[in-house]
Amino acid sequence: MLKVENLTKRFKIHQLGGKIIQGFVDVNFEVKEGASLGISGPSGAGKSSILKCIYRTYIPTEGNIWYESELYGNVNLSTLKEHLITKIRELEIGYISQFLKVIPRVSALDIVANPLIVEGVPEKEAKEKAIELLKRLGISQNLFDAYPATFSGGEQQRINIAKAIIKAPRLLLLDEPTASLDSKATEIVLTLFKELREKGCTMIGIFHDKEILKKFSDEIYYLNIDM
Amino acid sequence: MKPILEAKNIWKIFGKGCKNCFSIDEEKNGNICKYCGSVIGCRNISFEVYKGEALGIVGESGSGKTTLLKILNFDIEPTLGELRVNIEKEDVFGSDLINFIFQKDINLFNLSPYEKRLVRNFLMGIVYQNPFLGLRMNVTAGGNIGERLIMADIKNIEKIRNRAKELFIKTEIPVERIDEYPAIFSGGMQQRVQIAKALSIKPIFLFLDEPTTGLDLSVQARVLDLIKNLQKEMQLTMIVVSHDLGIIKHLTTRSIVMKDGKIVEAGLTDQILEDPQHEFTQVLVNSSL
Numbered sequence: 178m179l180k181v182e183n184l185t186k187r188f189k190i191h192q193l194g195g196k197i198i199q200g201f202v203d204v205n206f207e208v209k210e211g212a213s214l215g216i217s218g219p220s221g222a223g224k225s226s227i228l229k230c231i232y233r234t235y236i237p238t239e240g241n242i243w244y245e246s247e248l249y250g251n252v253n254l255s256t257l258k259e260h261l262i263t264k265i266r267e268l269e270i271g272y273i274s275q276f277l278k279v280i281p282r283v284s285a286l287d288i289v290a291n292p293l294i295v296e297g298v299p300e301k302e303a304k305e306k307a308i309e310l311l312k313r314l315g316i317s318q319n320l321f322d323a324y325p326a327t328f329s330g331g332e333q334q335r336i337n338i339a340k341a342i343i344k345a346p347r348l349l350l351l352d353e354p355t356a357s358l359d360s361k362a363t364e365i366v367l368t369l370f371k372e373l374r375e376k377g378c379t380m381i382g383i384f385h386d387k388e389i390l391k392k393f394s395d396e397i398y399y400l401n402i403d404m
Numbered sequence: 405m406k407p408i409l410e411a412k413n414i415w416k417i418f419g420k421g422c423k424n425c426f427s428i429d430e431e432k433n434g435n436i437c438k439y440c441g442s443v444i445g446c447r448n449i450s451f452e453v454y455k456g457e458a459l460g461i462v463g464e465s466g467s468g469k470t471t472l473l474k475i476l477n478f479d480i481e482p483t484l485g486e487l488r489v490n491i492e493k494e495d496v497f498g499s500d501l502i503n504f505i506f507q508k509d510i511n512l513f514n515l516s517p518y519e520k521r522l523v524r525n526f527l528m529g530i531v532y533q534n535p536f537l538g539l540r541m542n543v544t545a546g547g548n549i550g551e552r553l554i555m556a557d558i559k560n561i562e563k564i565r566n567r568a569k570e571l572f573i574k575t576e577i578p579v580e581r582i583d584e585y586p587a588i589f590s591g592g593m594q595q596r597v598q599i600a601k602a603l604s605i606k607p608i609f610l611f612l613d614e615p616t617t618g619l620d621l622s623v624q625a626r627v628l629d630l631i632k633n634l635q636k637e638m639q640l641t642m643i644v645v646s647h648d649l650g651i652i653k654h655l656t657t658r659s660i661v662m663k664d665g666k667i668v669e670a671g672l673t674d675q676i677l678e679d680p681q682h683e684f685t686q687v688l689v690n691s692s693l
Contacts, residue, residue, distance in 0.1 A: 191682075234675050236675060259671060260452075
């Protein structure tokens with residue numbers, strides 16, 4: 178469902194006289210529907226940059242990202258028009274980073290239920306689903322109506338995960354989603370991810386911890402620093 | 405999918421203008437024509453907006469972003485350019501009065517002043533940075549909203565008052581202040597009245613020009629939340645002008661970056677903030693707090 182061909186990212190820094198910073202060079206991989214690909218490599222090799230190129234937060238310098246979209250058929254994400262990327266992000270591709278994009282002044286429960294409400298699920302049903310998911314992730318019921326800006330790192334990360342998986346995206350990009358979770362919470366998250374894949378969700382993940390990476394991945398892509 | 409709004413090759417020359425204005429070298433002369441001294445406000449601006457999108461226009465003071473927004477709102481006339489809309493008849497309130505916009509290939513800039521006023525009344529709402537531009541300070545808050553409804557041919561006083569109250573609730577203004585003059589309102593409240601006025605006839609487009617600049621942070625946050633929620637609820641297509649990248653990030657999914665009257669970069673808002681391509685955008689992003 179996703180095929181990355183000769184993907185290369187370089188950054189040109191104009192303020193440093195046009196200095197070129199190498200992101201990564203000539204990356205090739207393929208992920209089948211419902212499969213999980215882990216990306217491994219030293220810090221600075223460009224793992225996160227690959228995910229950001231797929232999500233198009235970064236513009237790839239060279240190469241193609243073929244994605245089997247439900248809305249638009251087979252599209253090349255590296256050159257697809259921005260307004261279509263916006264739609265695909267809304268409906269098909271989820272992205273979980275290690276940092277919570279704190280949405281100020283919205284309660285934890287509303288943040289998690291919102292993606293369903295936007296899709297037209299009745300508010301009551303959406304909130305019930307959100308509560309169930311938050312409970313499974315071990316978030317204390319006390320916190321449901323509180324604002325996540327004040328939560329601990331691990332709690333924020335779980336809100337982030339809950340928000341991204343509540344309506345099973347087709348493709349999920351994971352950048353260290355368990356970095357600030359303890360081993361018990363990590364286990365729960367890995368189980369949730371597995372359940373999602375059984376429903377057909379495809380995943381690409383970066384995990385620093387070798388054990389977690391192994392547990393998560395059907396296949397692992399090794400990225401080296403290439404200078 | 406056709407864009408709901410298409411702006412094409414918009415030029416705005418302030419001053420007498422000459423043929424050299426169209427080929428000035430901005431590296432050397434900024435946005436001033438060295439032959440006739442005219443200021444080039446907008447230089448060959450083209451962009452598209454899709455239904456329900458929020459587009460940001462970013463740039464420094466003097467980059468031409470407000471000029472561009474005022475051109476779209478028919479506040480000022482462009483020197484050259486085309487503006488087209490693709491709108492479904494059933495989406496427009498008062499569509500019988502503005503049937504002419506459903507004809508094929510109408511450049512809205514070529515409409516008569518009367519037709520432009522109708523288009524502005526029924527399709528567009530605007531919130532200015534300066535509330536004195538958007539509100540009549542010697543007319544009550546409710547009256548400001550009533551005026552727009554009367555222009556749209558709603559004449560029943562009871563109806564007008566009820567609609568004004570409804571809009572006050574929507575924009576979180578205490579209803580009991582409906583008969584007060586906006587001149588005595590706080591800055592945040594004046595912006596809310598502007599928003600209520602802009603939305604009084606359910607518009608297709610909402611234009612925002614630095615809507616929260618000058619408000620203190622907590623008021624700013626609440627007004628931005630309000631705008632965001634209303635956009636979703638009413639499926640508004642929004643164009644937001646701001647020099648503040650935080651506001652642009654909060655409100656928009658796609659942006660264009662302007663410098664010296666020209667678009668130097670266009671893309672997804674998160675891409676512009678995290679992977680800016682143009683030299684000017686890189687400076688802009690690196691200077692934000």
